Amino acid sequence: MSDASDKAEWLRNDRADASVTSSETNILLMKAEMATRRQAFEALERRVAAMESDRSRLLLWGVMTLGGMVLALVAWIVSFAKVAIK
Numbered sequence: 001m002s003d004a005s006d007k008a009e010w011l012r013n014d015r016a017d018a019s020v021t022s023s024e025t026n027i028l029l030m031k032a033e034m035a036t037r038r039q040a041f042e043a044l045e046r047r048v049a050a051m052e053s054d055r056s057r058l059l060l061w062g063v064m065t066l067g068g069m070v071l072a073l074v075a076w077i078v079s080f081a082k083v084a085i086k
Contacts, residue, residue, distance in 0.1 A: 007032050
């Protein structure tokens, strides 16, 4: 666990024990939660970047496969047309 999340856990326990919470405690708790959310957001950004990379590679593969199939079909039609013309 990170230092910020350890502080957040300690503050949550402290908050449960105390009847009155100080402004400093609230600020520290918010900072710790913000750091945790920032880490989660950065992890999501990395996942999105990886998914975009995978999508780009798969689209390229699909276009190349489709292009190869079209060229094979054209070659087949041309060979069939040559036979039909004779």
